[in-house]
Amino acid sequence: MTYMTMKNKKLTTASGRPYFENEDSMTVGPRGPILLQDYYLHEKLAHFNRERIPERVVHAKGTGAYGNFKVTRDITKYTRAKLFSKVGNSCRILVRFSTVGGEKGSADTERDPRGFAVKFYTEDGNWDLVGNNTPVFFIKDPKKFPDFIHTQKRDPKTNLKSATMMWDFWSLNPESLHQVMILFSDRGTPDGYRFMNGYGSHSFSMINKKDQRVWVKFHFKTRQGIKTLTGPQAEELKGKDPDYAQRDLVEAIEKGDFPKWTLKIQVMTEEQAKKFKWNPFDITKVWPHKEFPLIEAGVMELNEIPANYYADVEQAAFAPAHTVDGIGLSPDKLLQGRILAYPDAHRYRLGANYQQLPVNRPIVPVHHHQRDGSMSVDGNSGASQNYYPNSFDGIEADKSYKEPSMKLDSNIADSFNRNEKDNDHFTQPGMLFRKVMTDKEKQNTINNFVCALKGVNGSKKKEILMRQLNHFYKADKELALKIAKGLGIKFKV
Numbered sequence: 177m178t179y180m181t182m183k184n185k186k187l188t189t190a191s192g193r194p195y196f197e198n199e200d201s202m203t204v205g206p207r208g209p210i211l212l213q214d215y216y217l218h219e220k221l222a223h224f225n226r227e228r229i230p231e232r233v234v235h236a237k238g239t240g241a242y243g244n245f246k247v248t249r250d251i252t253k254y255t256r257a258k259l260f261s262k263v264g265n266s267c268r269i270l271v272r273f274s275t276v277g278g279e280k281g282s283a284d285t286e287r288d289p290r291g292f293a294v295k296f297y298t299e300d301g302n303w304d305l306v307g308n309n310t311p312v313f314f315i316k317d318p319k320k321f322p323d324f325i326h327t328q329k330r331d332p333k334t335n336l337k338s339a340t341m342m343w344d345f346w347s348l349n350p351e352s353l354h355q356v357m358i359l360f361s362d363r364g365t366p367d368g369y370r371f372m373n374g375y376g377s378h379s380f381s382m383i384n385k386k387d388q389r390v391w392v393k394f395h396f397k398t399r400q401g402i403k404t405l406t407g408p409q410a411e412e413l414k415g416k417d418p419d420y421a422q423r424d425l426v427e428a429i430e431k432g433d434f435p436k437w438t439l440k441i442q443v444m445t446e447e448q449a450k451k452f453k454w455n456p457f458d459i460t461k462v463w464p465h466k467e468f469p470l471i472e473a474g475v476m477e478l479n480e481i482p483a484n485y486y487a488d489v490e491q492a493a494f495a496p497a498h499t500v501d502g503i504g505l506s507p508d509k510l511l512q513g514r515i516l517a518y519p520d521a522h523r524y525r526l527g528a529n530y531q532q533l534p535v536n537r538p539i540v541p542v543h544h545h546q547r548d549g550s551m552s553v554d555g556n557s558g559a560s561q562n563y564y565p566n567s568f569d570g571i572e573a574d575k576s577y578k579e580p581s582m583k584l585d586s587n588i589a590d591s592f593n594r595n596e597k598d599n600d601h602f603t604q605p606g607m608l609f610r611k612v613m614t615d616k617e618k619q620n621t622i623n624n625f626v627c628a629l630k631g632v633n634g635s636k637k638k639e640i641l642m643r644q645l646n647h648f649y650k651a652d653k654e655l656a657l658k659i660a661k662g663l664g665i666k667f668k669v
């Protein structure tokens with residue numbers, strides 16, 4: 177009989193000693209002081225003091241669910257990943273949804289991108305697709321990330337969120353405009369996590385059996401349909417039900433209404449990449465669907481809320497560095513930065529052996545010479561060798577897994593750096609406003625901008641507003657003029 181299934185379970189200390197009392201502390205006589213020898217009391221209080229690990233610096237508030245992913249279309253001409261080797265293949269997945277800027281207890285309906293992280297437990301090891309509900313991001317260079325995030329957190333003096341900080345940064349970084357447009361559209365406040373799309377956001381690569389590489393973008397299209405909240409609805413819910421999105425997901429899954437997303441990919445050949453009018457590895461840009469149509473690859477369903485939130489969601493560690501053979505990286509600068517930053521964050525938050533925790537452990541055996549470190553819980557590879565090369569363990573690097581070299585000679589890399597289109601931060605946000613948004617969405621977006629920009633204060637207020645209006649103007653005249661009107665500003669270019 178296991179510990180969990182025993183009928184008459186005896187209370188024990190964590191070291192297993194049955195204990196006789198769980199409410200009254202051991203005292204000198206009925207009213208006397210507490211005795212140091214009440215070990216159970218110390219253990220209980222001391223462990224309680226240590227219940228919290230550092231919350232994630234970003235994406236602290238989140239919820240997760242298990243499910244499965246099934247391959248529905250043959251994409252073997254692009255990838256040799258075993259998962260995609262046959263239509264019908266499937267694997268278990270874990271998904272974590274989150275907001276970005278708020279603390280662990282913040283409200284789910286904040287205007288903020290939503291994290292959309294998927295861990296595929298494949299027979300090739302874990303593949304993590306760690307994206308957002310938006311296809312682009314605010315910055316394209318990881319060097320800017322800490323600065324950007326500071327503006328989304330709290331003012332160093334007042335400890336309050338500050339519209340001035342946010343708009344100061346965005347207005348000084350016009351590359352943010354595309355993401356800012358999406359954020360202030362209705363999609364900036366999704367109606368829970370089930371009714372939004374997910375995007376791998378970066379450009380990735382796929383490599384097939386012939387060792388040929390294509391560049392790829394990943395899209396998870398919600399099968400529930402898109403549902404969003406208006407700004408005022410989202411504001412109201414922050415007070416009424418701060419855990420709105422978590423509740424919606426848990427309740428849907430608990431009653432058997434399992435949400436599903438279709439995984440689609442966009443494919444760009446290396447030749448097309450050279451001719452693409454923007455840098456294909458710039459995360460502030462999308463690849464237009466007309467030129468790079470969506471290709472279906474599979475379906476994911478979420479059908480199980482983990483039995484223990486802390487074990488499987490708080491301790492879940494997703495990292496863009498976790499790829500599998502046949503799915504690779506790209507020169508996207510922000511992706512390159514995240515390859516370093518995510519595992520580093522997990523080592524800090526969870527410990528050097530974070531990949532041994534059950535939720536993070538791959539379903540395949542691992543063979544390497546890493547040893548020791550805090551919380552080594554998988555036997556630490558027993559008596560086997562902890563050095564390489566050695567004459568005993570037979571662990572050898574298999575050259576067949578080598579990816580073809582990326583053709584990033586000076587012609588490509590330098591021309592991207594020098595290409596004037598790299599500073600075109602306006603065409604795509606303009607297309608979004610003019611071509612994609614309905615009149616109602618346009619009006620809501622304008623209202624949301626006006627409401628947020630009214631929060632800018634202080635001696636630099638005029639400078640910040642004018643700078644931002646200029647960016648709007650370059651994207652779309654109507655947008656800029658209507659926002660200026662809403663702010664009561666006479667705007668001249």
Ligand code: NDP
Nearest residue numbers: 311358361362363373462463464465466604605607608612
């Ligand atoms: P299409 O006209 O082919 O498709 C528009 C896309 O925009 C759809 O994917 C739609 O998602 C999505 N969308 C609609 N409203 C919003 C919104 N408020 N915020 C974010 N996405 C939205 O687009 P193109 O490929 O020609 O690109 C035009 C613009 O659409 C881009 O500049 C970009 O801003 C936006 N977009 C493009 C994407 C891409 O990968 N090409 C992806 C997402 C947005 P759905 O189909 O689920 O309704």
